[in-house]
Amino acid sequence: xxxxxxxxxxxxxxxxxxxxxxxxxxxxxxxxxxxxxxxxxxxxxxxxxxxxxxxxxxxxxxxxxxxxxxxxxxxxxxxxxxxxxxxxxxxxxxxxxxxxxxxxxxxxxxxxxxxxxxxxxxxxxxxxxxxxxxxxxxxxxxxxxxxxxxxxxxxxxxxxxxxxxxxxxxxxxxxxxxxxxxxxxxxxxxxxxxxxxxxxxxxxxxxxxxxxxxxxxxxxxxxxxxxxxxxxxxxxxxxxxxxxxxxxxx
Amino acid sequence: xxxxxxxxxxxxxxxxxxxxxxxxxxxxxxxxxxxxxxxxxxxxxxxxxxxxxxxxxxxxxxxxxxxxxxxxxxxxxxxxxxxxxxxxxxxxxxxxxxxxxxxxxxxxxxxxxxxxxxxxxxxxxxxxxxxxxxxxxxxxxxxxxxxxxxxxxxxxxxxxxxxxxxxxxxxxxxxxxxxxxxxxxxxxxxxxxxxxxxxxxxxxxxxxxxxxxxxxxxxxxxxxxxxxxxxxxxxxxxxxxxxxxxxxxxxxxxxxxxxxxxxxxxxxxxxxxxxxxxxxxxxxxxxxxxxxxxxxxxxxxxxxxxxxxxxxxxxxxxxxxxxxxxxxxxxxxxxxxxxxxxxxxxxxxxxxxxxxxxxxxxxxxxxxxxxxxxxxxxxxxxxxxxxxxxxxxxxxxxxxxxxxxxxxxxxxxxxxxxxxxxxxxxxxxxxxxxxxxxxxxxxxxxxxx
Numbered sequence: 266x267x268x269x270x271x272x273x274x275x276x277x278x279x280x281x282x283x284x285x286x287x288x289x290x291x292x293x294x295x296x297x298x299x300x301x302x303x304x305x306x307x308x309x310x311x312x313x314x315x316x317x318x319x320x321x322x323x324x325x326x327x328x329x330x331x332x333x334x335x336x337x338x339x340x341x342x343x344x345x346x347x348x349x350x351x352x353x354x355x356x357x358x359x360x361x362x363x364x365x366x367x368x369x370x371x372x373x374x375x376x377x378x379x380x381x382x383x384x385x386x387x388x389x390x391x392x393x394x395x396x397x398x399x400x401x402x403x404x405x406x407x408x409x410x411x412x413x414x415x416x417x418x419x420x421x422x423x424x425x426x427x428x429x430x431x432x433x434x435x436x437x438x439x440x441x442x443x444x445x446x447x448x449x450x451x452x453x454x455x456x457x458x459x460x461x462x463x464x465x466x467x468x469x470x471x472x473x474x475x476x477x478x479x480x481x482x483x484x485x486x487x488x489x490x491x492x493x494x495x496x497x498x499x500x501x502x503x504x505x506x507x508x509x510x511x512x513x514x515x
Numbered sequence: 516x517x518x519x520x521x522x523x524x525x526x527x528x529x530x531x532x533x534x535x536x537x538x539x540x541x542x543x544x545x546x547x548x549x550x551x552x553x554x555x556x557x558x559x560x561x562x563x564x565x566x567x568x569x570x571x572x573x574x575x576x577x578x579x580x581x582x583x584x585x586x587x588x589x590x591x592x593x594x595x596x597x598x599x600x601x602x603x604x605x606x607x608x609x610x611x612x613x614x615x616x617x618x619x620x621x622x623x624x625x626x627x628x629x630x631x632x633x634x635x636x637x638x639x640x641x642x643x644x645x646x647x648x649x650x651x652x653x654x655x656x657x658x659x660x661x662x663x664x665x666x667x668x669x670x671x672x673x674x675x676x677x678x679x680x681x682x683x684x685x686x687x688x689x690x691x692x693x694x695x696x697x698x699x700x701x702x703x704x705x706x707x708x709x710x711x712x713x714x715x716x717x718x719x720x721x722x723x724x725x726x727x728x729x730x731x732x733x734x735x736x737x738x739x740x741x742x743x744x745x746x747x748x749x750x751x752x753x754x755x756x757x758x759x760x761x762x763x764x765x766x767x768x769x770x771x772x773x774x775x776x777x778x779x780x781x782x783x784x785x786x787x788x789x790x791x792x793x794x795x796x797x798x799x800x801x802x803x804x805x806x807x808x809x810x811x812x813x814x815x816x817x818x819x820x821x822x823x824x825x826x827x828x829x830x831x832x833x834x835x836x837x838x839x840x841x842x843x844x845x846x847x848x849x850x851x852x853x854x855x856x857x858x859x860x861x862x863x864x865x866x867x868x869x870x871x872x873x874x875x876x877x878x879x880x881x882x883x884x885x886x887x888x889x890x891x892x893x894x895x896x897x898x899x900x901x902x903x904x905x906x907x908x909x910x911x912x913x914x915x916x917x918x919x920x921x922x923x924x925x926x927x928x929x930x931x932x933x934x935x936x937x938x939x940x941x942x943x944x945x946x947x948x949x950x951x952x953x954x955x956x957x958x959x960x961x962x963x964x
Contacts, residue, residue: 313909317901341911353906357924366920367910374911406924407906423910 266291266462267332267431272323274311281307283487284323289431292459296473296498297466299484300506305466306350308484309435313347314340327431341367342374344430344461348420348437355407360419363407364389364426371427392425396452414445421452432456433464438472450475470502483509520573521558521660525551527582528667534584539670540639546651550666559660569844569876570786570815572660575758580700580730582668583613591694593617604937606688606718607632613693614671614703627681635672635704645676649708653736653764657790661760665702665734672704675717679710679740686716686746686935693723693731693757703733709743711768716746716935723753731759739771741795746934750942751779755810762788767827769795774934777804777816778942780949784813791820793827793855804833805929807922807949808841808873815844820860822851825885828859834929835866836922837873844876847892853884862892867925869899869918919950 267289274282281304289295299305311318312325314337325332327343335343355363368388369379380388393403396418408416417437424432434453438446453463453476465476473481473495481497482489485506490513491497500508528535528551536544559572583589593610609632610617616634631638639646654662673689693701709715723729731753739745753759759782767773777787791800806814820829835843845864866875879892899921907917926946933939 315905315909317905336914337905337908338911338913338917341909347909349906349909353900353902355900355903355906355921355924357927358907358920362920363907363910363912366907366912366916370911370913370916427910 266328268326270324272308272311272325273321274307274318275321276307276318280321281318281487282311285484285487285489287482287489289462289464291430291462293480294457294463294465294476294478295480295482296478297464297482297484297489298468298498298501301468303484304487305484306435309347309433309464309466312340312433313337313345338370341427341429342371346424346427346429346432348417348424348432348434350436350439352408352411352416352420354409354411356409358407360403360405360407361389364423367423368426388426392422395425395455396421397448398422413440414442417441417445417449418452421449421456425452425456428456430461431464432461433466435466436468437465438467438469446472447475470498473498485509485513520577521554523579524576524664524667525555531584535668535670538586538636540636540643542639542643542647542650543636543669546655547667549655550663553658553663554660554667557658557660559664566817566846567786567815569842570784570813572760572786575730575760575784575786576661576664578698578728578730580728581695581697582700582702584668584670586615586670589613589615589694591692593690593692597690604686604935604941606686609633609673609687609689611673611689611691611703613695613699613701614669616671616673627683629678629681630683631674631676632687633674635674635706636670638674638676638706642676645708646706649736649738650706651736653738653766653790653792654734654762657762657764659762659788661732662734662762665704665732665762668702669704669734670702672706674706674708675715676708677710677713677715680712681710682714683716686718688718688720691719691721691733693721693729693753694725695727695729696725698728700730700732703731705733705735707735707737707745707747709737709739709745711740712742713740714744717748718935718938719747719749721749721751721753721759723757726754726756729753729757729759731757731761733759733761735761735763737763737765737773739765739767739773741768742770743768744772746774748776748933748935748938749778750945751777751785752781752945753783753785754781755783755812757783759785760788761785763790765789765791765800766794767791767798767800770797771795772799774801774932775803776929776933778929779804779806779808779814780945782808782812782814786815787817789816789818791818791829793822793824796824796826799828800830801932802829802831803929803932805835805926806843807836807926807946808843809838811840813842813844817846819848820850822849822855822858822860825854825856825858827855829861831862832929832932833864834926835875836869836925837867837875838869840870840872842874842876845894846878846880848880849882849890849892851881851883851885851888851890855885856887858885858888858890860888860890864894865925866894866896867899867922868896869922919947922950923947
């Protein structure tokens with residue numbers, strides 16, 4: 266479904282991604298690991314279409330379509346979802362209005378009519394249960410006053426609502442306690458199917474105990490320098506990233 | 516140059532004095548001479564010219580507008596055009612056409628005992644003692660040029676009088692309609708008297724009909740006596756060819772509580788003055804405002820809160836949303852006089868420039884002569900948050916819709932201040948329509964824009 270070829274990107278003229286190649290097929294779970302500053306978050310931002318980044322070279326195909334020419338909202342309609350490392354607080358926009366606007370634009374894109382108020386609220390209720398998100402939170406402004414764990418659960422809730430084909434979860438585990446980590450991971454696992462795929466971006470092995478990826482990639486200095494199976498994550502956990510650096514002759 | 520612009524009004528006044536006085540009670544006529552002297556001496560600008568730095572007052576008054584000094588009747592029944600435009604809000608409904616109160620022909624409307632709502636002229640005739648205690652009492656103390664001009668030319672207007680201890684459960688709604696076939700000036704006068712321990716809520720909607728150029732120069736005097744509660748909500752939905760100067764004078768006695776919301780949804784050029792004076796201790800005022808502007812619209816809000824006595828509280832919140840080449844201005848002066856201890860005065864002005872061409876001027880001004888007070892002020896001018904915008908778009912919300920959601924969110928705390936639930940809901944709808952570029956029409960009115 267996703268094919269990334271030689272992707273280069275920069276922010277404010279500074280090159281962060283220096284030639285990424287990656288293929289993801291339906292049903293797969295990939296983990297991208299790497300030290301701070303390797304470009305993990307940049308990769309997710311570029312895939313979601315954050316206008317702060319500029320792609321200078323390479324291509325990204327999503328089900329045969331050129332993802333890079335699409336607006337962020339179009340990518341969402343096509344089924345790309347980014348779980349933010351730092352979900353944005355939006356005072357004054359209620360979760361309900363936010364999700365209704367999102368769902369109805371997705372439906373419009375598919376040629377469907379807007380959901381009725383009662384159907385929409387039913388959907389909200391059903392999906393909230395996936396991540397045990399409190400009804401009170403659903404009535405508040407987007408992420409405003411949410412704890413770190415609530416914000417991440419809210420990301421997975423939105424993912425459940427939008428049913429993406431490709432989910433990119435950017436350090437969803439950062440700032441989570443064990444309980445929240447379990448709830449978030451279980452949410453991700455429940456949403457997994459043979460038709461969708463997940464890219465988990467993480468610094469630590471811990472999340473991967475819950476969300477079990479088949480493919481592990483190590484991102485370092487803007488390139489994927491090593492790929493392997495689940496055993497690679499364990500090796501990283503044990504030896505740290507210095508081992509990779511040594512292998513690269515640094 | 517300044518005098519030239521005032522001169523046409525001076526000349527008109529000299530020539531038409533008899534005509535102006537004719538339909539009016541002596542009380543109104545007795546106030547004209549001082550106002551005339553003020554305009555003759557100083558023109559239309561105030562002593563402090565800086566006060567009008569961002570509104571071209573002379574430019575506003577320069578064109579040759581018609582005035583209806585002859586009191587020619589305007590054949591128009593507002594009940595044909597306006598339905599109650601706030602669903603689920605039952606009000607006592609009144610209209611002014613230009614400066615004249617339209618006869619309230621609804622026999623079903625029974626105001627609480629002793630309450631007066633209607634024509635200013637009639638009120639002065641019926642209750643001369645009360646009227647003379649209040650009419651022009653605040654306005655005459657201010658050296659504002661347009662206010663003096665209003666006093667010179669005012670021939671009628673609207674009065675709400677709520678006697679002591681009367682609580683009006685049902686709000687009153689006043690719809691001001693500008694209607695003329697030629698370019699037209701209106702000097703509307705509104706007088707509101709809420710006696711001790713009384714309660715009232717007034718919703719004022721300003722509309723302009725027909726596409727001519729209007730200059731609406733209105734003066735609103737509000738007196739809120741001891742322990743009384745009053746809410747004043749004003750929604751301006753004029754057209755792009757309306758110039759409006761609205762001067763709101765509020766005086767509050769001991770332990771009174773007032774909420775004032777000044778909301779501009781549509782205008783050409785508007786200048787709103789709000790003067791609040793605390794005349795008795797323990798009083799509280801909430802003054803908020805919001806504008807949504809696009810095209811070349813200009814709104815200039817000036818506020819002056821005079822903490823003349825101790826133990827009063829004022830809270831001010833003004834927000835501007837500026838699109839296209841719109842220009843906004845806010846100047847908020849707070850004066851805490853010597854001896855006004857335990858004053859609490861808070862002011863906040865937040866502004867959103869949604870385009871690079873939009874311009875905002877903001878100037879807080881605190882003058883404090885007492886030492887035991889709590890005062891704060893803050894002003895910000897910003898753009899839409901790029902991170903929030905991307906977040907919304909990443910969920911499939913189109914850029915246009917996302918921008919609208921964020922602008923809408925920006926207005927929420929001003930709307931939340933409204934103490935009338937149905938009006939809150941209605942205003943949310945109006946604001947959303949406004950952002951969608953649909954003119955903010957009231958329901959059932961096909962004619963007003």
